[in-house]
Amino acid sequence: MSKSTPIPVKAVGVSFExxxxxxxxxxxxxxxxATHLETPKSTIHDHLRTLEELELVVNDNGRYxxxxxxxxxxxxxxxxxxxxxxxxxxxxxxxxxxGEHANLMIEEHGQGVFLFKSEGTDAVQLDTYNGYRVPLQxxxxxxxxxxxxxxxxxxxxxxxxxxxxxxxxxxTSETELFEExxxxxxQGYARDREERVRGMRCVGAPVLKDGTVLGAISxxxxxxxxxxxRFDTEIPNHVLRTANVIEVNMAYA
Amino acid sequence: MSKSTPIPVKAVGVSFExxxxxxxxxxxxxxxxATHLETPKSTIHDHLRTLEELELVVNDNGRYxxxxxxxxxxxxxxxxxxxxxxxxxxxxxxxxxxGEHANLMIEEHGQGVFLFKSEGTDAVQLDTYNGYRVPLQxxxxxxxxxxxxxxxxxxxxxxxxxxxxxxxxxxTSETELFEExxxxxxQGYARDREERVRGMRCVGAPVLKDGTVLGAISxxxxxxxxxxxRFDTEIPNHVLRTANVIEVNMAYA
DNA sequence: CCAGGGCGTCCGACGATACCGGACAGGGGC
DNA sequence: GCCCCTGTCCGGTATCGTCGGACGCCCTGG
Numbered sequence: 001m002s003k004s005t006p007i008p009v010k011a012v013g014v015s016f017e018x019x020x021x022x023x024x025x026x027x028x029x030x031x032x033x034a035t036h037l038e039t040p041k042s043t044i045h046d047h048l049r050t051l052e053e054l055e056l057v058v059n060d061n062g063r064y065x066x067x068x069x070x071x072x073x074x075x076x077x078x079x080x081x082x083x084x085x086x087x088x089x090x091x092x093x094x095x096x097x098x099g100e101h102a103n104l105m106i107e108e109h110g111q112g113v114f115l116f117k118s119e120g121t122d123a124v125q126l127d128t129y130n131g132y133r134v135p136l137q138x139x140x141x142x143x144x145x146x147x148x149x150x151x152x153x154x155x156x157x158x159x160x161x162x163x164x165x166x167x168x169x170x171x172t173s174e175t176e177l178f179e180e181x182x183x184x185x186x187q188g189y190a191r192d193r194e195e196r197v198r199g200m201r202c203v204g205a206p207v208l209k210d211g212t213v214l215g216a217i218s219x220x221x222x223x224x225x226x227x228x229x230r231f232d233t234e235i236p237n238h239v240l241r242t243a244n245v246i247e248v249n250m251a252y253a
Numbered sequence: 254m255s256k257s258t259p260i261p262v263k264a265v266g267v268s269f270e271x272x273x274x275x276x277x278x279x280x281x282x283x284x285x286x287a288t289h290l291e292t293p294k295s296t297i298h299d300h301l302r303t304l305e306e307l308e309l310v311v312n313d314n315g316r317y318x319x320x321x322x323x324x325x326x327x328x329x330x331x332x333x334x335x336x337x338x339x340x341x342x343x344x345x346x347x348x349x350x351x352g353e354h355a356n357l358m359i360e361e362h363g364q365g366v367f368l369f370k371s372e373g374t375d376a377v378q379l380d381t382y383n384g385y386r387v388p389l390q391x392x393x394x395x396x397x398x399x400x401x402x403x404x405x406x407x408x409x410x411x412x413x414x415x416x417x418x419x420x421x422x423x424x425t426s427e428t429e430l431f432e433e434x435x436x437x438x439x440q441g442y443a444r445d446r447e448e449r450v451r452g453m454r455c456v457g458a459p460v461l462k463d464g465t466v467l468g469a470i471s472x473x474x475x476x477x478x479x480x481x482x483r484f485d486t487e488i489p490n491h492v493l494r495t496a497n498v499i500e501v502n503m504a505y506a
Numbered sequence: 507c508c509a510g511g512g513c514g515t516c517c518g519a520c521g522a523t524a525c526c527g528g529a530c531a532g533g534g535g536c
Numbered sequence: 537g538c539c540c541c542t543g544t545c546c547g548g549t550a551t552c553g554t555c556g557g558a559c560g561c562c563c564t565g566g
Contacts, residue, residue: 007302008302014525016309031541039525041544042528043524047261047262049261049544056269061543062542070323071328072276072384074321074322077319089372113324115321115324119345129328129329129332130325131321131322131324263523293554293555298516299555302515315515508565510565511564514559515560516559521554522551522554533541
């Protein structure tokens with residue numbers, strides 16, 4: 001989890017930075033990437049040629065962008081995950097029943113990774129996409145996951161990634177977080193009150209197996225619809241029921 | 254499209270091969286990858302450490318697998334595609350209306366890439382996943398795309414990727430293919446009669462803009478349900494109507 | 507309990523090669 | 537037509553990726 005270790009194969013790291021830069025810039029030319037990464041044009045060009053040959057980036061006459069080969073590797077990795085296979089159809093049903101977005105998240109390298117989402121009929125466009133990463137403590141799903149990790153791992157995660165303030169309700173105090181995690185364990189589900197995106201609220205529940213957490217699911221929607229009775233009992237019940245179904249199906253698989 | 258050119262940055266190619274091997278093997282250890290790639294253990298180990306540091310692969314105490322970082326890059330690339338944004342909700346509706354799988358494909362590097370699928374209520378499990386690549390001429394969507402590419406590009410694609418026989422109905426003759434493409438242009442949509450997967454049939458239509466093809470959509474299902482009136486007119490009408498909606502919405506965006 | 511073989515991991519030296527400065531070609535706009 | 541700013545190409549040198557070999561671990565079977 002540290003970034004102090006120099007990686008064995010530097011060139012791969014450079015290519016990785018090029019792709020990461022493309023992720024920030026969307027599309028970019030050689031020169032633009034060179035200045036952005038403070039690396040000579042020719043070096044960037046070498047890497048882009050390589051990545052293009054491997055179909056990892058696409059070249060629209062001089063304008064480069066990330067290719068769909070990443071989607072292939074990533075899609076394959078996701079396909080192989082049991083929790084994805086089991087949860088996916090239940091997530092779809094959950095979105096249909098609530099009319100809101102329903103999501104699946106797992107933890108990887110101390111971050112929350114959105115694995116799948118199903119868009120409810122009433123749902124607004126979200127900023128997340130498959131593979132999108134967020135600090136765990138900023139989402140209901142992430143908090144549901146943290147609540148069921150050993151305390152030392154929670155502290156390690158916080159040490160590694162910090163507790164950045166995203167909105168004005170983001171939890172930035174460690175003691176406050178641990179109190180909330182305790183409460184989440186008691187009531188079985190977690191809430192997110194605009195802690196990552198203003199105007200969005202979320203209800204999340206963990207997916208457990210033999211006491212260890214495999215991931216979490218959630219329903220998210222605009223504050224206007226996520227309040228009162230619906231936010232307090234209706235949505236949580238839907239989420240908990242779905243989580244339970246997934247847990248049962250995981251046990252059989 | 255050729256693979257004769259030696260790539261500028263060899264090390265990136267090696268890492269790429271490691272990841273590709275992981276895609277074939279699912280999970281594997283250092284030794285296993287070393288023998289599979291006929292490369293010294295230590296070299297593989299170096300690359301795995303690098304890839305792990307970059308969160309591109311995950312290490313479950315000695316067993317390596319592809320990480321979700323690929324999903325992030327790929328998900329980002331997909332998110333940025335206008336055709337994905339526009340087509341996605343229509344694909345979902347198409348799946349609901351027909352009860353079968355509905356799909357979105359684009360062409361990249363002469364191959365067909367599955368960009369998105371929505372699973373109908375009656376749908377059986379598919380072998381495809383996001384980013385999955387297939388030879389264009391083996392699917393209805395691919396043929397719909399080929400039908401609207403310039404003939405020299407079609408020939409270039411066939412030269413580069415060949416016409417492998419996948420099932421006993423796969424098209425392997427160039428003249429036969431060109432005849433079918435002509436027919437597809439006339440009737441506006443394409444059919445797949447178990448040409449890639451035994452027992453599966455498919456109806457696909459292109460998404461066009463100013464005469465150039467942006468991608469294709471399809472409905473696919475088991476032969477038992479994809480026949481007679483339903484296969485001949487009902488499904489094609491749904492597909493064509495959806496393709497038209499997408500084209501109109503693309504024009505506005 | 508110990509020997510053996512398999513594993514993942516580490517180390518260090520040599521030589522291939524990635525990096526980068528600089529030169530070139532093409533195209534769009536004053 | 538000129539200029540500037542693209543993307544592209546080339547070749548030398550110092551770097552760093554490669555690979556043989558050794559280590560320590562775990563599991564298995566004697």
